[in-house]
Amino acid sequence: MITVAFRVVAGQRFSLYQHFLLLRQLTTTMRSPASTIVLTYPDQNPFNPNPSYPNIFPTRPAECDNLSAADIKNPYYDPLAGLHGHNPFQYTDENPMPPRIYIDNHQTSPPPLPEIFLSSLEFIERLNHGGRAHVYKVSATITSTTTGEPREKIYALKMFRDMDPDEESDQKEIGWPMFRFRREKEAYAHLIHAGLPEQGIVPNCYGWLTLSNRSYLEQCYALPVSEKDDLEEFWSREKNKQRITKYGPDTASRSHTLLDDRRPPKALLLEYYADLEPLSGNNVTHDIAEAALKALYQIHAAYVHHGDLSHDTNVFVRPGNRVMWIDFDESTCRCERNWRKKLSRQKLMEELEHVWSRFYQIMLADQPLVSK
Ligand SMILES: Nc1ncnc2c1ncn2[C@@H]1O[C@H](COP(=O)(O)OP(=O)(O)O)[C@@H](O)[C@H]1O
Ligand SMILES: [Mg+2]
Structure with missing residues (x-):
């Protein structure tokens, strides 16, 4: 490993002292803390200074402070510029992964994400391009009072179609929108319970809803879709237009759309962040x-x-x-x-x-x- 590292840096101008620093980093590789950290992760925070693990956040050794500002900016002269050292969360041959330790899942579940109901909803624009769930910027009014959000405001709405597995081409569990919806809903129950939206670590999620009002879906489907917005959806609509022109509006050759789904979609209503x-x-x-x-x-x-x-x-x-x-x-x-x-x-x-x-x-x- 040491030989490899010397080959990597060969050709750069290194002082003896800089070689010493390099060696020090390589020695750390052989004493990876990963196999220790994992035993109590995430109950014990590895970022806490006590106990402190090497190279959790790679920093330039204080001994390098005598490098001039120009040297530091120039990766050619700063030999440590491209060398962030060993990943402390990576196992090594000397410190391999211990046998799987499962987290006890018999603990009490956090309160479920609340179901919410809307008294108004207006689709403004699509926020993601493609993907199995569609994310929209919307203006909405929540009717349920538990969230304390009675007035109309801007939200991000992540919509998952409730399709039967045979209604879409990808029938793998992970691709099925309802599995994705349940996963994200469960995740927000955990994240909210841990207070992470308040800390700005994840978005705030107000709850989940069923988009059973047909006029909302029609309005959503009426949003123009360009090639840039969603290539797959764009071409599916183009082909449908051609087939309808050729065979009439009831043609069976037309592909399935949001408005044809047997069950209404589910959605998560999130705080909208304009500054992402x-x-x-x-x-x-x-x-x-x-x-x-x-x-x-x-x-x-x-x-x-x-x-x-x-x-x-x-x-x-x-x-x-x-x-x-x-x-x-x-x-x-x-x-x-x-x-x-x-x-x-x-x-x-x-x-x-x-x-x-x-x-x-x-x-x-x-x-x-x-x-x-
Ligand atoms: N709460 C939000 N506020 C503003 N923009 C958002 C929000 N949530 C998602 N977006 C936008 O929508 C995109 C897709 O959202 P994401 O949840 O990652 O869906 P996907 O599963 O399609 O990747 C993001 O990359 C971001 O641009
Ligand atoms: Mg995404």
Whole structure:
């Protein structure tokens, strides 16, 4: 491993002292704390300074403070710029993963997400492009008083069609919208119970509803759909128009639409955030990465495994370097009312490991390390 690392940095100008720092980081690799952290994750917070684990947030060793400002900005001169060290949540051959430890799911479930009823709903625009659930910016009035939100206001509405599995091409469990709906509904019950919306770590969710008012669905379907909005939906509508022109409005060759579903869709009503900026390589900083990892830990501490972090589209930065995680329709929780799937400590920590690597070894890989 050491030889490999020297090959990686070969060709760069290194002092003896810098080689020493490199060696120090490599030694840490062999003493990975992952196999210890996982034993109590997420009940014990690995970000707490006590006990402190090495390289939880990679920082530039204080010994490097004598580098000039220009050197620090220039990754060619700062040998540690691209080297964020060992991922502390990653097992190594010397410290392998212990046998699966399942989180006890016989605990009391958090209160379920409330069902809500609307007295008005107006679809304003589609917020996501494609996807199995449609997210809209809407203006709505909640009639139930328990939420304390009687007036009309702007929300984000995430709609899931209640289709029979044979009504759609993808019949796999995860692809079926009703499974996604139940997963996200259960996740919000856990996240709200843990107080995470108040901390801005996840959106606030007011509750779930059935969109049984046909005029709402007609209004939703009447929203124009461009190729950019939703390529699949756009072409399905185009083909339907052609078939109707050719064979008449009752043609059986027309494909199934929202208005043909036998049961009305379900939806989640969320706070609408106008200031969400997708987190990407262009705006990520070490401070934001730290905030995002701590926020993800809070989600895990609520016993929610996000399950859809393979790309960066579900994490956003808000003013003040605050980070918000969204989209829990592939999540798994400790207490699941509708199905049984055991959640392990390993599964939760592996998600943290994945995100740590994504931030420090990919998105921030060419940004110089900072001193803290
Ligand atoms: N509460 C919200 N406020 C504002 N925009 C939102 C909100 N929730 C979702 N969005 C927008 O909708 C997009 C899709 O939402 P998401 O829950 O990730 O659905 P999908 O399952 O289709 O990925 C997000 O990337 C974001 O742009
Ligand atoms: Mg998403």
